[in-house]
Amino acid sequence: MTETKRILVIRLGALGDLVQCFDAFQAIRRRHPQAHVTLLTGPAFVGFGRAMPWFDDVWADPRGRSPLAYWRLRRQLRAGRFDTIYDLQNKPRTARYYWLMGPGRRPLWSGAAPGAAFPLPDLKGLHNHDRFRVQLEAAGVPDTGPANLDWLAGDLAGLALEGPFVLLVPGCSPHLPHKRWPAERYAMLGRRLADRGLTPVVVGTEADRDAARAIVRDCPWAVDLVGRTSLGQLASLARRAEGAVGNDTGPIFLTAALGCPTLMIMSHHTDPARSAPWGPDAAWIKVLDLADLGVDAVETALRLRPKPDVAPDGEPDGANAPA
Numbered sequence: 001m002t003e004t005k006r007i008l009v010i011r012l013g014a015l016g017d018l019v020q021c022f023d024a025f026q027a028i029r030r031r032h033p034q035a036h037v038t039l040l041t042g043p044a045f046v047g048f049g050r051a052m053p054w055f056d057d058v059w060a061d062p063r064g065r066s067p068l069a070y071w072r073l074r075r076q077l078r079a080g081r082f083d084t085i086y087d088l089q090n091k092p093r094t095a096r097y098y099w100l101m102g103p104g105r106r107p108l109w110s111g112a113a114p115g116a117a118f119p120l121p122d123l124k125g126l127h128n129h130d131r132f133r134v135q136l137e138a139a140g141v142p143d144t145g146p147a148n149l150d151w152l153a154g155d156l157a158g159l160a161l162e163g164p165f166v167l168l169v170p171g172c173s174p175h176l177p178h179k180r181w182p183a184e185r186y187a188m189l190g191r192r193l194a195d196r197g198l199t200p201v202v203v204g205t206e207a208d209r210d211a212a213r214a215i216v217r218d219c220p221w222a223v224d225l226v227g228r229t230s231l232g233q234l235a236s237l238a239r240r241a242e243g244a245v246g247n248d249t250g251p252i253f254l255t256a257a258l259g260c261p262t263l264m265i266m267s268h269h270t271d272p273a274r275s276a277p278w279g280p281d282a283a284w285i286k287v288l289d290l291a292d293l294g295v296d297a298v299e300t301a302l303r304l305r306p307k308p309d310v311a312p313d314g315e316p317d318g319a320n321a322p323a
Contacts, residue, residue: 007032007085008038008077012094013042015048016254018049023145027144028054038055039058042063061073085107086135088135090111095111098114120138121138127273159225159229161223167260168203168244169246170186179269189295198304199221201223202226204226243263243304246263257279260281261303264284
């Protein structure tokens with residue numbers, strides 16, 4: 001079988017959408033180790049895509065809907081001379097890209113577009129993670145397990161964090177306020193964590209500034225890192241944190257994927273059967289209206305790293321064991 005030479009992977013959307021595709025990205029790269037693989041993603045995540053080890057190039061989706069925008073995209077797609085395209089977005093917009101590449105030779109297409117060489121299988125009832133796996137297996141791309149995320153890291157030297165801490169993620173998309181657990185409840189949770197010797201560390205983007213200020217005002221032990229961390233630094237924080245709790249938002253998908261004990265707080269907007277965080281120690285709690293969710297329930301559901309067993313002499317078990 002001749003090795004495919006040029007590959008395009010389509011995945012638009014927000015941070016959480018990209019994180020949920022990490023395993024799929026790795027599988028595609030390993031299926032085509034010698035190919036030139038390009039990612040087509042949203043403009044805000046071009047830099048993030050370039051940091052990933054699975055792609056040789058990253059293109060920004062133009063997002064425009066005018067005839068001129070589609071014409072320019074058609075010209076770019078045709079010039080790419082792709083042999084295979086994996087559409088992991090599978091929306092009518094990206095299915096239209098298959099049509100744009102005609103007339104004449106079209107690449108092998110995996111996705112929902114009519115006429116695709118690898119049509120989308122029945123994905124009903126599957127979690128997003130399994131949807132991508134099943135789609136790719138139907139296109140001859142075997143599952144390669146959890147993605148290696150060693151590349152995703154950042155220097156924490158300037159953040160001056162000492163002792164054990166828990167990440168609080170009080171933000172989400174600004175246009176979806178019903179997905180936000182009230183900031184005053186995060187502050188109350190933060191005070192309880194402080195009573196247990198855990199520093200609450202608030203992370204997010206500048207869009208979450210008001211929530212962070214409210215938390216720090218009512219919980220003076222909290223550390224406000226909103227707007228101060230790169231995605232690499234956030235990943236390194238997740239690896240060090242005792243746990244993470246937050247709304248249905250990208251950083252929570254990231255902490256879960258990195259193995260940090262993670263609790264997602266869900267409103268009616270989120271279907272856990274499809275969009276629960278995916279990771280070795282991830283959980284969720286859901287109520288229809290987040291105004292009805294009390295701190296007791298969240299604290300009870302909170303995921304934290306297990307404390308090391310302590311031997312009678314006060315040393316952690318195994319501390320004096322021979323190497």
